[in-house]
Amino acid sequence: METIYALSTAPGKAGVAVIRVSGPRAPHVATVMCGALPRPREATLREIRDHDGFRLDTGLVLFFPEKASFTGEAIVEFQVHGSRAVISEILKNLHKFKDLRSAEPGEFTRRALANGRLDLTQVEALSDLIDAETEAQRQQAMRVLSGHLGGLCAKWRGDLIRAVALLEATIDFSEEDIPDTLLPEVSVILSGVMADLERQIEGREIAERIRDGFEVAIIGVPNVGKSTLLNRLAGRDAAITSEHAGTTRDVIEVRMDIDGLPVTFLDTAGLRETEDKIETLGVGRARDRARQADLRVCLGTSLDEFAGLISAEDILLTPKADLLRDGSTGVSGLTGQGVDRLVARIGDVLAARAQGAGAAIRMRHETAMREGFAALEAARTRIAQGEEATELAAEDLHNAIRALDSLVGKVDIESVLDDIFMSFCIGK
Numbered sequence: 001m002e003t004i005y006a007l008s009t010a011p012g013k014a015g016v017a018v019i020r021v022s023g024p025r026a027p028h029v030a031t032v033m034c035g036a037l038p039r040p041r042e043a044t045l046r047e048i049r050d051h052d053g054f055r056l057d058t059g060l061v062l063f064f065p066e067k068a069s070f071t072g073e074a075i076v077e078f079q080v081h082g083s084r085a086v087i088s089e090i091l092k093n094l095h096k097f098k099d100l101r102s103a104e105p106g107e108f109t110r111r112a113l114a115n116g117r118l119d120l121t122q123v124e125a126l127s128d129l130i131d132a133e134t135e136a137q138r139q140q141a142m143r144v145l146s147g148h149l150g151g152l153c154a155k156w157r158g159d160l161i162r163a164v165a166l167l168e169a170t171i172d173f174s175e176e177d178i179p180d181t182l183l184p185e186v187s188v189i190l191s192g193v194m195a196d197l198e199r200q201i202e203g204r205e206i207a208e209r210i211r212d213g214f215e216v217a218i219i220g221v222p223n224v225g226k227s228t229l230l231n232r233l234a235g236r237d238a239a240i241t242s243e244h245a246g247t248t249r250d251v252i253e254v255r256m257d258i259d260g261l262p263v264t265f266l267d268t269a270g271l272r273e274t275e276d277k278i279e280t281l282g283v284g285r286a287r288d289r290a291r292q293a294d295l296r297v298c299l300g301t302s303l304d305e306f307a308g309l310i311s312a313e314d315i316l317l318t319p320k321a322d323l324l325r326d327g328s329t330g331v332s333g334l335t336g337q338g339v340d341r342l343v344a345r346i347g348d349v350l351a352a353r354a355q356g357a358g359a360a361i362r363m364r365h366e367t368a369m370r371e372g373f374a375a376l377e378a379a380r381t382r383i384a385q386g387e388e389a390t391e392l393a394a395e396d397l398h399n400a401i402r403a404l405d406s407l408v409g410k411v412d413i414e415s416v417l418d419d420i421f422m423s424f425c426i427g428k
Helices: 026-034 084-095 107-114 120-131 135-145 148-172 182-212 226-234 277-292 339-354 363-384 387-408 414-421
Strands: 003-007 014-022 044-049 055-064 075-082 100-102 214-220 252-258 261-267 295-299 315-317
Touching: 003 026, 003 084, 003 107, 014 026, 014 084, 014 107, 026 044, 026 055, 026 075, 055 084, 075 084, 084 100, 107 120, 120 135, 120 148, 120 387, 135 148, 135 182, 135 261, 148 182, 148 363, 148 387, 182 261, 182 339, 182 363, 182 387, 214 226, 214 277, 214 339, 226 252, 226 261, 226 295, 226 339, 252 339, 261 339, 295 339, 315 339, 363 387
Parallel strands: 003 100, 214 261, 214 295, 295 315
Antiparallel strands: 003 014, 014 075, 044 055, 055 075, 252 261
């Protein structure tokens, strides 16, 4: 492979910048620029010089040998002062080396995948970890990055290979040489893998919500205090408030962190019948987004006001509680009364849902698992038909294994790879 280089920290002025070189020429680059190759995985303070011997900076240099680095190739890292001038000069100097080129987005991680340092689920988790904004997102990404989903796939693959071996034994040997327990054992294996897949499929949507964020819609009639409540939750004037009904025409979104979970609050148009065409469009959008939301905060006095929009866990609160004699069960965006209780309740509801998250996070994972499940279901049906259908059942199991292999990138998925790595920054 060609040797690549890139700035691996954020561009711009900083205390420290990390410039990474990966590939067979990395040790040569370190020798030329630093005088000698540092010991493996031992940070060494060195003067970093250009091709003419002019000192560019003084910084820490690390060397990771082949098969013991992030990419699986020899890597050299320069940890230098994070000024634009220093970074620019070092990158210019690297460009002068023969057989070196600037890395493409995600190329370091792509090489880690190609060299078996990460599987595809770990690559996706690394992208999620970089983008994580809340504690729940970080924990979920770390769980998958540590190999949890890949480990499940390896277990399923091992079980199914065992099942294939048992089926093929019934094909290759005469009936008198085959124990009666082989086909029942295959059925037990398939039932176990299918139960695991079903649990992961059921938990995928919640895991995706943790990754992308839950949506909570604030709904009610016009001028009931929805925008004022949104502003109180956001701690800023995110929405225009007015004493005139129908001010909010579009859906306004504010993203927050509630108990480590990413939550987007939606301020929607007031629900009412109106002859104003623009407001009618806003009310339609409000109803659509409210139905799609994970949770609804209903500002009103009766659930009948929200017929066709709400579910059992939605929250009904009396609005403008500051104007009531007893506002203990209500909420006021103007004074903040009841807002802390509302946030805590939302956190409790969403945290309970998050408990059902599986290791599978993306729709790609669910699609592969559903394909594997369907193949296993077909195999189980054939096995029930008796030994005459075992060859077809064995082929179904091979199809299931291929579907599950696509989860971790063991089959050709170039189009998937292109989409994944385009989201990475250069230097990762």
